[in-house]
Amino acid sequence: MDKRLVRKQVREVLATMSSEEKMQKSTMLVLALLLHPVVRSAKSLALFSPLPDEPQIGEIIELLAQERKVLLPRVEGSVMRFYEFVPKMLAKGSYGIMEPMSGEPFPCAEIDAIVVPGVAFTADGRRLGRGKGFYDKYMSQEGFSAYKIGVCYAEQLRQELPCEQHDVIMNEVVYK
Numbered sequence: 001m002d003k004r005l006v007r008k009q010v011r012e013v014l015a016t017m018s019s020e021e022k023m024q025k026s027t028m029l030v031l032a033l034l035l036h037p038v039v040r041s042a043k044s045l046a047l048f049s050p051l052p053d054e055p056q057i058g059e060i061i062e063l064l065a066q067e068r069k070v071l072l073p074r075v076e077g078s079v080m081r082f083y084e085f086v087p088k089m090l091a092k093g094s095y096g097i098m099e100p101m102s103g104e105p106f107p108c109a110e111i112d113a114i115v116v117p118g119v120a121f122t123a124d125g126r127r128l129g130r131g132k133g134f135y136d137k138y139m140s141q142e143g144f145s146a147y148k149i150g151v152c153y154a155e156q157l158r159q160e161l162p163c164e165q166h167d168v169i170m171n172e173v174v175y176k
Contacts, residue, residue: 001162006128010120013155014053025153026056028176033060033115036174038147042112044069046082046146049090049098054117055151058098061085071106073134074099080134081105109143116170121150125170126161139168147171 075094083100093099
């Protein structure tokens with residue numbers, strides 16, 4: 001199974017979904033994350049600033065930041081690091097993603113839970129990313145032990161995905 005082919009197939013499926021359907025499912029995903037016991041108990045939670053084709057979970061960033069440390073990724077060359085979210089301190093960074101523009105990198109060993117986007121997932125936690133390996137490299141660091149939650153639309157679930165030794169498996173996948 002070829003990763004490029006799977007990415008192409010998933011992009012084609014996502015292109016057939018209406019923006020209303022994507023927003024409805026994104027709202028359900030936001031609710032599922034807000035009610036998730038691991039998310040609720042996390043003192044430090046790594047989220048992501050969604051790209052247009054990803055579930056739109058951005059509305060929970062400010063909400064959760066009122067109760068705990070919310071971290072967002074910033075790509076720096078070939079490395080991704082997480083920084084604490086500070087309202088109004090985001091700017092378009094690498095790949096057009098809204099990234100934190102201030103602060104110090106948050107220690108990976110102190111992250112309790114991480115919500116991870118992907119192009120495709122399997123129900124048992126295998127993940128296919130966009131191909132640069134940023135999340136796999138980050139979650140493979142020494143000391144990283146956060147609970148890993150993949151998040152996607154149900155249309156992104158696959159029975160099988162190509163999986164390599166360096167691919168990090170999610171603890172669970174939340175989808176709608």
